[in-house]
Amino acid sequence: MRVPSLARALPFAFATLALSLCLSGQGAAAQEAQPLPPGNAEAGAKVFNRCKACHQIGPGAESNIGPELNGVMGRPAGKLPDYVFSEGLASAGFVWDDAHMAEWLRGTKKMIPTTKMIFPGIRKDQDMADLLAYLHQFKADGSTAP
Structure with missing residues (x-):
């Protein structure tokens, strides 16, 4: 089994993290949009x-x-x-x-x-x-x- 190099795996990891933050509402833009x-x-x-x-x-x-x-x-x-x-x-x-x-x-x-x-x-x-x-x-x- 071939293990992907770190250079190829990191962009996927960051994209996954960014997507999960957006979907969970934890990003800064989601917090700014919250009405009082x-x-x-x-x-x-x-x-x-x-x-x-x-x-x-x-x-x-x-x-x-x-x-x-x-x-x-x-x-x-x-x-x-x-x-x-x-x-x-x-x-x-x-x-x-x-x-x-x-x-x-x-x-x-x-x-x-x-x-x-x-x-x-x-x-x-x-x-x-x-x-x-x-x-x-x-x-x-x-x-x-x-």
Whole structure:
């Protein structure tokens, strides 16, 4: 019995592995496409406690270590009067929506390596969905949308 050489067997092995990852949904593209569960703003207020060391939101919120987050959803990234953002975020060129905010909060340095923001990230999908629901309810003036 003839044993195939390693050079001929490896491409087949890698192709088999790639196909099995695609079919099992374990590839990176499959993970990125996963939608978040429905969010709960009340639960999101509790998740926001992780952000309070640097950020404020609601009536009377002010920028401090980080920018105030009133009306952040729908606002251009890196744009807020009276707050100096890192060059990377100031020139990011996108508007904060659920997809960008989720990517940002999962890994700020992965998304924009030159950011000043240091944050360990939100790992659980339900926490992320709840936090996004919480952020969405605040208008630019700090009032909550009905």
